[in-house]
Amino acid sequence: MLRSLFTGLSALTLAQTAAAGIVVSSYSMMDGAPLHGAYYDNLYNGNHGPDGWLSGGTGDLTDGVTSASVAAGYGAWAPYVMWDAQSPVILFDLGESYRLSRITSYFKYYAQAAVYMPGAMSLRFSSDGLHFGSSQLRTLSAAERLPGADNSDGVFELLNGSQAAGRYVELRLHNGPEQRWLALGEVVFEGSPGGPVQGVPEPGSAALALLALLGLGLQRRRA
Numbered sequence: 001m002l003r004s005l006f007t008g009l010s011a012l013t014l015a016q017t018a019a020a021g022i023v024v025s026s027y028s029m030m031d032g033a034p035l036h037g038a039y040y041d042n043l044y045n046g047n048h049g050p051d052g053w054l055s056g057g058t059g060d061l062t063d064g065v066t067s068a069s070v071a072a073g074y075g076a077w078a079p080y081v082m083w084d085a086q087s088p089v090i091l092f093d094l095g096e097s098y099r100l101s102r103i104t105s106y107f108k109y110y111a112q113a114a115v116y117m118p119g120a121m122s123l124r125f126s127s128d129g130l131h132f133g134s135s136q137l138r139t140l141s142a143a144e145r146l147p148g149a150d151n152s153d154g155v156f157e158l159l160n161g162s163q164a165a166g167r168y169v170e171l172r173l174h175n176g177p178e179q180r181w182l183a184l185g186e187v188v189f190e191g192s193p194g195g196p197v198q199g200v201p202e203p204g205s206a207a208l209a210l211l212a213l214l215g216l217g218l219q220r221r222r223a
């Protein structure tokens, strides 16, 4: 009985929190709206600039809680950070360089409260926090932007197969055509320590190049 209760509890916990990801050292961004004791980053433990700029800490976006029901009213949105008519940029510091295999974002959808999914998101990676690689755009499909009834979760994997490596990850949320609220609950990074792969041709492509050269040689010989 106890054990089954325990198993039930763990299952519940699993449903609400993400698989163990990389522990984010800090993230910086413009805070959410200062409304209802809930819309801003309630758990943020770093610096709160006078203009709403957060830096040097972590909070709602990395506490392991990926989803919560918001049916109970304004205060129930506390696990989320919410921005109105903005396209916020969040800079994550992973503490050391990683090769990332997965980046997952968790949003709340509630059309009646004008809370929508972003139209797109873009990522950039950096080893020093100053110089960034080219932007990788992840556009959400029409179906992804309608994850279900109000109070549904929008969960999106952001990587597109391009190389994703670095210590710093910049995530931009592009507001959708509604230009209203975005409610972000968590961003989870998965991967293994290591830097970007530097210009080493893969065995496959080297072999192909050799074959192409051989083919060229044969053609010349025939000519």
Ligand SMILES: [Ca+2]
Pocket (backbone or CB within 6 Å): 059, 060, 061, 062, 063, 064, 065, 066, 079, 185, 186
């Ligand atoms: Ca969270």
Ligand SMILES: [Ca+2]
Pocket (backbone or CB within 6 Å): 038, 039, 040, 041, 042, 043, 060, 077, 078, 079, 080, 081, 082
């Ligand atoms: Ca909050």
